Amino acid sequence: xTADIASKPIRVLVRRHxxxxxxxxxxxxxxxxxxxxSGLQIFNAHPALYWGQQSDFAHPWLAMGAxxxxxxxxxxxxxxxxxFDTTGFLGAxxxxxxxxxxxxxxxxxxxxxRFLALGRRWHFxxxxxxxxxxxxxxxxxxxxxxxxxxxxxxxxxxxxxHVLHEIWDHMRLRFPKxxxxxxxxxxxxxxxxxxxxxxxxxxxxxxxxMSPSLDADFPxxxxxxxxxxxxxxxxxxxxxxxxLFFFVHIVMVVLSGTWNNVRSMITGRYAIRLRPPEPAPEAxxxxxxx
Amino acid sequence: MNRRGWLAGAAASLSSLxxxxxxxxxxxxxxxxxxxxxxxxxxxxxxxxxxGAMAREFTRADISPAFRANGSIDPPDEDYKALVAANFAxxxxxxxxxxxxxxxxxxDQVRALPRRTQITRHDCVEGWSCIGEWSGARxxxxxxxxxxxxxxxxxxxxxxxxxxxxxxYETLDRVDVDHPQTILAYEMNGAPLTVAHGAPLRLRAERxxxxxxxxxxMRLEAVDRFDHIGGGQGGxxxxxxxxxxxxx
Numbered sequence: 001x002t003a004d005i006a007s008k009p010i011r012v013l014v015r016r017h018x019x020x021x022x023x024x025x026x027x028x029x030x031x032x033x034x035x036x037x038s039g040l041q042i043f044n045a046h047p048a049l050y051w052g053q054q055s056d057f058a059h060p061w062l063a064m065g066a067x068x069x070x071x072x073x074x075x076x077x078x079x080x081x082x083x084f085d086t087t088g089f090l091g092a093x094x095x096x097x098x099x100x101x102x103x104x105x106x107x108x109x110x111x112x113x114r115f116l117a118l119g120r121r122w123h124f125x126x127x128x129x130x131x132x133x134x135x136x137x138x139x140x141x142x143x144x145x146x147x148x149x150x151x152x153x154x155x156x157x158x159x160x161x162h163v164l165h166e167i168w169d170h171m172r173l174r175f176p177k178x179x180x181x182x183x184x185x186x187x188x189x190x191x192x193x194x195x196x197x198x199x200x201x202x203x204x205x206x207x208x209x210m211s212p213s214l215d216a217d218f219p220x221x222x223x224x225x226x227x228x229x230x231x232x233x234x235x236x237x238x239x240x241x242x243x244l245f246f247f248v249h250i251v252m253v254v255l256s257g258t259w260n261n262v263r264s265m266i267t268g269r270y271a272i273r274l275r276p277p278e279p280a281p282e283a284x285x286x287x288x289x290x
Numbered sequence: 291m292n293r294r295g296w297l298a299g300a301a302a303s304l305s306s307l308x309x310x311x312x313x314x315x316x317x318x319x320x321x322x323x324x325x326x327x328x329x330x331x332x333x334x335x336x337x338x339x340x341x342g343a344m345a346r347e348f349t350r351a352d353i354s355p356a357f358r359a360n361g362s363i364d365p366p367d368e369d370y371k372a373l374v375a376a377n378f379a380x381x382x383x384x385x386x387x388x389x390x391x392x393x394x395x396x397x398d399q400v401r402a403l404p405r406r407t408q409i410t411r412h413d414c415v416e417g418w419s420c421i422g423e424w425s426g427a428r429x430x431x432x433x434x435x436x437x438x439x440x441x442x443x444x445x446x447x448x449x450x451x452x453x454x455x456x457x458x459y460e461t462l463d464r465v466d467v468d469h470p471q472t473i474l475a476y477e478m479n480g481a482p483l484t485v486a487h488g489a490p491l492r493l494r495a496e497r498x499x500x501x502x503x504x505x506x507x508m509r510l511e512a513v514d515r516f517d518h519i520g521g522g523q524g525g526x527x528x529x530x531x532x533x534x535x536x537x538x
Contacts, residue, residue, distance in 0.1 A: 046417040054354055054411060055418035111316040112309040116415065117531035118316060124332060124538070125325040211538030212413045213336045213497045216343040228411065228419050 009273035014182060016270035021146065024137040025265055031130035032242065034122060039239060040104040041111070041119030047091075047103030049236055053227030061233070066092040066101035073099040131204050137196075150184060151193050157186040175256040181272045195245050199238055206235035326533070333535040337465070345471055345496035348409040353479060354420040357412070359486035362458060365451035365506060373450070378490045383474075387446070387511035390437030397476065397490055403427035403435075406473050414500040415532065424494045426475030430468040433512070438467070442512035446519055447493055450506035453526060460504040461516050461524040461534065462495060471496040474507060501527040502536040 017025070048060035063078045064086070075091025077084045088094070093105035095113070106112040110122050141147040156162065166187050169175070176185060184192070208214045209222045209231040225231035253261045264270035315321060365371075373381050383400055385393040395403075407425040433445070445467060449458040466472050472495045476483055483489040488505025495502055502525075516522070521529030528534045 042417065045415070048418075050418075053348075053352065053419065054421050055358075057356060057358065057418070107305060107309060111313045113313070115317075115531075117527070117533075118322065120415075120533065121322060121325040121328070121531075122316065124533075125328040128328050128331055210413075211332075211336070212345060212411070212499060213340060213537030216345040216497045217336070217340045219346050222346070228413060232417060 009178070009275050011271050012274050013269040013271050015268055016264040017268045018144075018146065019268065020137070020140050020144075022265055022268060024133050027129065027133045028137070031126045031133065032246075034110065034126045035130060036239060036243065037108060037110040038119045038122035038126070041109040041114075042116060042123060043236065044103040044109060044114065045116045049233045050229040051226070051233060052229050055229055062236075064091040064103040066099075073101065075099075075101075127204075127207060134200055134204070141196075147196075151189050151196070153186050153189045157189070162186065173255055177273045178275060179272075181270075191245065191248070195242065199242050199245070202238050203235065203242070206231045206238065210235065322531075329533040329535050332533075332538055336535075336537050340497070342469060343497075345410055348411065348421050350409065350423065352421045353409065353423055357420040357422045357478075357487070358414070358418065359484075360414060360416075360500060362451035362453050362505060363486040365485075367450055367452050370450040370506060374485060374489070381490055383491060383507070384509040385432065385436045385512075386509070387513050388439040388442035389433075389512050390439060391435070393436050400427050400474065400491065401476060404431040406470065407477075408471055408473070408494070408496065410471070410494070410496045412500055412503070415527075415536075423477075423479045424473065424475040425477035425480075426473035426491070426494065428470065429462075429472045429474060429493075430470070432474070433467050433510075436512075438464070438512055441514045443514045444512070444516055444524070446509075446511040446513055446516060447504040447507050448509040448511060449504050450508050456520060456526060456529070458504060458506070458526045459520050460493065460502055460526070461513075461519075461528075462493070462502070466495055466497075469495070469497075498536045499538075501525070501532060 047065070048055070048057075048063040050056055050060050060078070061080055064075070065078075066073050066075050068074070073087075073092045074085060075087040075089065075093065077086040077090045086092075087099070089105060090103065092099050092101055094100075095102070095106050102114060109119065111118055138147075141151075163186055166185050170187060175181070205221060206225060208218070209225060209228060215222050215228065222228060222231060225234055260271050378397055381397055382394045383397075385395070404427065405425060406428050407423065409421065409423040411419050411421050413419050429445075443464055445462045445464070447460045447462065449460075451458045462472070472493075474491050475488075475494045476491050478484070478487050483492060488503075488507070491507045492505040493503050493507060513519075516524045520526065523529045524534040525532075
């Protein structure tokens, strides 16, 4: 009996996220949401993407459009050589009760009607908030050691055996609960680092190259992305990858303990289950004695 | 009404309520005013970093086979139609406002001004880009000829075309006047400008978006304020809510 009680895991609240990480996380989440929806408004002004310096209007690699057939409007999305019927979602969707031609539907754009000028106002304001917030996070993460201590994988974690083991555990939806849960697992670290060090900076840099003024100042940046229309395409693709990360992130939060994760990002405290040290074998022989 | 119909109806009205709520916030004048503060930041930081940098120039091989014409492509204005019919004989460019010596120049006189040719990328605010070759009179020497007065802060470009129900116009900051790539172009890809691209004279200020590149330019007015012109925001599209900076 005693042994059973003694070996039951104890719930311990550990400090997981610093105040600055929590703050920048939520400012980032808000900015990215508004940047996405205002960005789709901007995309809708010319719902086609190209590679290279300029627009070869006859050959976009991605385009959303509408055509009329049988007295009804149809939405079509072309990706490379393939065209999909996307009526109701992309190319043509309902605004009020009628189908109208538009890239992304009204429920995904700020504002819901077609209004490029206002979409730009929202986009640039939150681009500044996003960039300054990100700079604060990176600066404190480097200086305070958060990036090195919490996000950089250890040598041990990078061993192929360990990585494969983590993938296998994740596939079976088994997440570390005890001592191991004190730190991020290698897949978490990879995902977070990929977003923080690659996708989000790429978003800012490709966004900057949308500016003809900044292109005059930093022509090498545009060369890096292969021209302005390529940069616009990369901006769009990267935004989609961030949306993909968002969905995986939410699924993982839910599967690994919604409230525990959410609380840790609000109050900073994260619950882990620790097993007390196993009682010595003799202890069992002594029966009830402690 | 069955349950599914009721649910769908409820979801639809909730979502339209949500959208209406979002739009109410998105379009609130005070919110828009606060958001517009980012424009000053864009302009300020760019001016700080830029310091007269030149826009990338390309080669003839890069020129777009089909340069898209946007906005006004065939102005409905009778005065302008008459000028087109006369092949722009009698057309004059007026330079006035806060200048020492107001000018009225014929097209030949404009062509005789210090000239520059540049092959540049045109970026439309909608998101597309085209590359074209532009030849025209540099604005710096032209304004020097007229003698910009010290109090002149902006150049208003008054245009011949009516778009929607307002005359097109644009404003340029004084610092952009002397930039070498700020020209009043009369040729595109080696031929006189076509009507679709702004004949006989249009602005090229290469570090800005397409809507700053006023077409059908008739008059350059030096001013120290523009709140009394058009809708008061410094340009046709600016009056519709676009930012006057236009550098991103």
